[in-house]
Amino acid sequence: MDERLEQAELDALWRFDDPYVSAERLAIAAAQPDRSELVRAELETQRARALGLQGRFAEADALLESLEPAIGTLAVRILLERGRLRNTEGEQEAAIPLLEEALQAARREGETYLAVDAAHMLAIADRPRAEQWTDEAFADLDGTDDPRTLRWAVSLHNNRGWARFDARDLTGALAAFEDALAAAERFGTADQGFVARWSLARCLRELGRSEAALVIQRSLAAERPDDPDVVAELHALTEATPTIEP
Template sequence: MDERLDQSELDALWNFDDPIASAERFAQAAAESDRAELVRAELETQRARALGLQQRFDEADALLDSLEPALGVLAVRISLERGRLRTSSGRKEEAIPLFEEALSRARRDGDVFLAVDAAHMLAIADHTRSAHWTAEALTELQAATDVRTRRWAVTLHNNRGLALLDDGHPSAALEEFATAFSAAREVGTDTQLFWAEWALAHCLRLLGRTDEALAIQQRLSAERPEDPDVVAELAALTDAARTIEP
């Protein structure tokens, strides 16, 4: 079968803030009889992912088992979702070979989007080689021409920035956040742009560049005045200002 699930439909069905409703939508879509068998199976992999976000790991694994044996894009998605399940359940060492398998299969099939997805997950699961896997993902991305795939650049640079922050390298992290923000302005969604700018301001605060950080967070607050992360950053910036000796 040469039919496959369109990524734009996945985007429309997914709400990562509400995995219960997402799982229901994927189940309904997969039950539509006029869909190709492969497309229904791909939808089921996303239902498994939504179950995993609810920490229903055994159910998710059983659903993926029911889709085996698999070839092509379905095999890639199954390996990806099995890896995500193990990452979410704290079993990252078990996730790494699954993501490596997904990356190898996606490369073999010439599927840039899923290859980048697999490499980006490896950068999360395999923390000691995060820089390597991010570089691999960015190399894959060079072949992308469609905007939806190119948006991975925002996520990749943002995640790399977070990893550098965790490792105590805020100056290097700032460079990654700035690159993520630039990519978001070029190809990102409104949500990606908002969070890329928030991450940039957060890092500026950690570096003591509070005036720049405050200006950004105030602008973001005007856009989303009740967002808890923006409120927290403004509070931290206000507290920092109060500790400065006159």
Template structure:
């Protein structure tokens, strides 16, 4: 009998595009009587997260209250999900304090995956120290060889890239977006790879490298002809300004 929640099972249950169905699946999984109590409780933290994605913040908090006082890995998950609820509700300072506690607790428990999750969330909730938290997440990743944990590098490079893009430094952003593509090809899902390649094309357009961008986007369009973001990017490229770069 598995006495802890495996990330592979979470991946199979989660559909972030459909939090309602995800919440139902987590509730059903947590109700299965053969599961150890700790695993059922961890599943409930994910149901709380799915409720939060529906903006049902009070219900999610009440559900997390039922799991306390939580310690060990469960405690880390409760801190993370409370932080996500606060961040989604626009209470960034409270979220940051919870994510810092989650990061410290995950480090103590040797939970690298959850520690990276906490650092990644800190980079979002605490934008003034975003680079510090992102660097800390990458430092954590440098100590693991687990492919599923290394998948975090896709989001970390992507988020850093968009921050640089929005700060008006697209050359630096492009390097991060390209690193996200490499990470997605090595460790990520096909959806992450597709999205990362689209992002590279978007940045190339910003730099005026229209031919390079169009080559990527047309390949993506061949792969998914009905994708609206790809179609929109192709349309934008037809009116974009070229540079003299090849």
């Protein structure tokens, strides 16, 4: 009998582009009779996350409440998903203390993966301190050699790149996007590598390095010719009308 929820199983169950399918898969997995109560409850925290992505916040909150009282890893997951729900709702002031509590609880439990997740969410919810929270996430990563946990480096560098991009620190953004690509090549998925290359090219275009950006976007188009973001960038780089906002 499983004693804890493995990240590899969650990776297989989640479809982040389709929270409806994700919620259904997670519900089926949680209903399997050979599950321990702890694993079943952990799966339910993820179903609550999927409900939140559908905008069904009251249902998600009720589901998380039904899992309490909780201790250990389950308590960390409940705090983290409550914070994520509030952020998705646009209630950042409510999200931040929940995520801070989740971060501290994850560290106490030795749950590095969840600690990095919490710090990464804090960087999104608490924009004025985004750099600080990202630094904390990287500090947590320094203590692990688990390849799946180290995959977080891709998202952390990418998020830092876009934060700097939005602040018009384009040189800093470029460095972060380069780091994201390097991390994707070491630890990431094919999708993460694709996004990292696209982000790097987008920043190069903003810096006026259109030829270098065009080379990357054309290589991406060869892989996924119908990708709307790539199509839009190719239009922008060839001075045609963009199909989406840059």
